[in-house]
Amino acid sequence: MRSETSNETRLREDICRFGRSLFERGLTPGSSGNISVKIDDGGWLVTPTNASLGFLDPAKLSRLDRGGRLVSGDAPTKEVPLHAALYDTRGSARAIVHLHSTHSVALTMLPEIDPRAALPPMTAYYLMKCGATALVPYYRPGDPAVADAIKGLAGKYSSVLLANHGPVVAGDTLEAAVFATEELEETAKLYLLLRGMNPRYLSPEQVTDLVKVFGVALPEQGHQ
Numbered sequence: 001m002r003s004e005t006s007n008e009t010r011l012r013e014d015i016c017r018f019g020r021s022l023f024e025r026g027l028t029p030g031s032s033g034n035i036s037v038k039i040d041d042g043g044w045l046v047t048p049t050n051a052s053l054g055f056l057d058p059a060k061l062s063r064l065d066r067g068g069r070l071v072s073g074d075a076p077t078k079e080v081p082l083h084a085a086l087y088d089t090r091g092s093a094r095a096i097v098h099l100h101s102t103h104s105v106a107l108t109m110l111p112e113i114d115p116r117a118a119l120p121p122m123t124a125y126y127l128m129k130c131g132a133t134a135l136v137p138y139y140r141p142g143d144p145a146v147a148d149a150i151k152g153l154a155g156k157y158s159s160v161l162l163a164n165h166g167p168v169v170a171g172d173t174l175e176a177a178v179f180a181t182e183e184l185e186e187t188a189k190l191y192l193l194l195r196g197m198n199p200r201y202l203s204p205e206q207v208t209d210l211v212k213v214f215g216v217a218l219p220e221q222g223h224q
């Protein structure tokens with residue numbers, strides 16, 4: 001039992017440390033964005049409602065049981081259904097990061113975006129960390145209907161963009177989810193920088209090579 005307790009203490013500190021880092025670099029403003037991490041008993045830790053990721057208190061994080069009920073801490077973010085849906089469909093996910101990061105949000109409003117491959121294969125690291133990224137339609141924040149949209153992706157995507165809202169990214173660890181979210185934001189920034197300039201993306205052969213060498217998992221419809 002001692003190891004579980006110290007593990008939870010470490011996870012609480014990690015959520016606050018990564019949250020502060022994301023906030024201080026301008027990756028999610030004000031009290032936007034939220035982070036969750038699964039704990040060993042099947043429950044999870046999640047950032048509270050109206051909390052800035054820059055100023056989180058480890059002791060006040062919301063602790064939910066495996067059914068999503070609040071066990072201790074402040075009331076959880078109203079975007080819990082978003083996290084729950086991604087956990088439900090991505091069995092290996094242990095952490096989820098959701099931000100209102102500027103370039104990723106901007107990308108969702110462009111008319112040409114393919115909802116099954118929101119970004120072209122621009123860099124190797126984007127493919128390795130994010131795979132393909134899905135785009136789901138706009139929902140009011142906290143609308144439980146967003147869960148159905150996420151479930152409709154059938155767990156094929158670890159990175160999802162919510163239209164006019166922001167990215168939500170799952171990872172095997174909190175660090176992996178944070179790094180993938182950062183990679184998504186930087187790739188969205190590259191896309192916007194190059195839009196209309198006829199850039200040269202990775203070729204299908206180069207993508208196939210990455211899939212082979214690094215085991216990149218791409219949904220069937222992504223990056224054709």
Ligand SMILES: [Zn+2]
Binds near residue numbers: 100
């Ligand atoms: Zn949000």
